[in-house]
Amino acid sequence: MARVVVVGGGYGGLASAARLAKLGHQVTLVERLPELGGALERVEADGFGWDAGPTYTLLPAVLRDLFRKSGRPLERELELEQLEVVREHRFEDDTRVRVPAGTRGAQLAAFDELEPGLGQRWVDHVASYTDDWEVLRRGYLEEPWTPGALPREVAARLDSRETLHKRLRRTFRDERLRLVAGHPFVADGHELRNVPAWAGLQAYVEQRFGAWTVPGGMSELAGALRARLATRKVEVLTSTTALDLVLREGRAVAVATDAGELDADVVVCAVDPRRLPALAPYVARTTPAIPPVVCHVGVEGDLPALADLPPELVLHGDPMLVVRTGGTAPDGATALTVHGRGRLAEDILRALARHRIDLRHGLVTRVDRSPRDLVEHWGGSPLGVLWQGRSTVRQRLGPRTPVEGVYAAGASATPGSGLPFVGLSAALVAQAVGPA
Structure with a gap:
């Protein structure tokens, strides 16, 4: 021992x-x-509650394996709920697309609604990561490794000079598809020119295994x-x-x-x-990846802008804003979290109002956290x-x-x-x- x-x-x-x-x-x-x-952790104020960090997860098998190999199965401890839609993207030309998780066919249909023909281009892009996922899963993500003794197939991918920016520019003529594919990395503060192309396999993971959350x-x-x-x-x-x-x-x-x-x-x-x-x-x-500006918001009343919001809404532009639902609130109220990236030169709720989502009139409470606040609080x-x-x-x-x-x-x-x-x-x- x-x-x-x-x-x-x-x-x-x-x-x-x-x-x-x-x-x-x-x-x-x-x-x-x-x-x-x-x-x-959970953030709470005035009867409202919000997830401080992630609001969903991919690869539910990782959680199930953790609970099974440390004691009782996950299903005896927690309920996992699959999301039908991972996120909605709204673009500066007023078009939008809701991206389902877990099925190729649903994603093909969703992107074809954005514009006929885009669905096939999207699913072909996702499918291009099949081999990357299998090679990296077996030889890198699920097996202990050392930098000097990586399997040849794994090393070939990790050492590739191709960037995600370059792959997306080559794959998609439509800028909106590039924005969707690059979003997870931009949201985490990365420059796509510095992200290796193989990292884009996150789109494959989302499509194949779905996105899952925990009620509460x-x-x-x-x-x-x-x-x-x-x-x-x-x-x-x-x-x-x-x-x-x-x-x-x-x-x-x-x-x-x-x-x-x-x-x-x-x-x-x-x-x-x-x-x-x-x-x-x-x-x-x-260098650490710096968190976004975060504003946890509690609002009350029947606000039309909140009708039919998905679990995550991405408003593309500069700044890029991300709205997450799913928090807890008193009866007749709603809890949301807003993230900001880019040139945020004004109050984040005012910036959000420019996208016709004005929360200021029904505002009950807000908890603001800067990137520095978050890093100092969590110690990283x-x-x-x-x-x-x-x-x-x-x-x-x-x-x-x-x-x-x-x-x-x-x-x-x-x-x-x-x-x-x-x-x-x-x-x-x-x-x-x-x-x-």
Whole structure:
């Protein structure tokens, strides 16, 4: 039985701790905030509630595998609900498209409604990622890897010079299709010229496996994992800051915290490695992806602009605004979250009103968070590492690190942000560490 210290109580840390405890290790989890969950936390004000971070997930099999391999099946703990529509895109020419998830035929029909013939172009683009997904899933996303010993097919994709910007320009004449395909990366703060083309396989994942949410909010997932840690007898130290690794002859033997040292045979870094000076030099060439401007809004009354809103609405332009529904609210009221990217030179609700969605007259409450607020609160970016070209993927840490006995999980250890990639990173750490 190894003594394992997991640094970070976000989704990556929770998932790593649950898996390693089930494998028979003695696990301690350290979190600097008073509560576990990280970006899965819930924001509340004046009777309204909002997800602080993600509002849905892809690849539900990752969640099911986590719960099955750490105890009871997911279905006994949480309800997963499939979304019919992932998001709606509204363009500057007043056209729009609602993108269904989980079926090729529904997406083909949706894009043909935007303009006849676009449906086939879209589904052909998505299908072009089939081989990328299978190769990277088998040799990279689901198997522990080391940069110098990647399978040839995996290395060929990771080292390709083709960017997503270049692929989309070559594939689509219609700018609207380019905007839809590039949106997940633009929303996370990336420049498409710096994103490798293979990363666009997210469109394939959405189409094939669908998008899923948890009734009541994704914070319910954090609650279920907290309960799972208690069942697995994980020692949880909240309001405790990890300061650094304690090394002896190049190996981690403890984690230094503001409450003293925690002896460890294995350490899992599930936070931005920059927060641990012993790991910071290994990620010096990477940069965090900066979160958007966020405004959680509570409104009351029958506002026509809110009729038939999808779970996520993308308003293209500069700034680009994203409206997310699904929060909880008192009777007769509605909870929404608005994200802003780009040249946001005015109040975000005023910018939203320019798109004929005016929430100001029914406004009851709002909670504003700047990118700096979010990074300082969480101690890092839940969006992981900024794409700065093809080399970025090899400059991350995880699942192993150059320090013996230290592993990495979480958003900073994955080739993409979001719950599926973070969940896969925790599974890789558990495989690399192995059973007690």
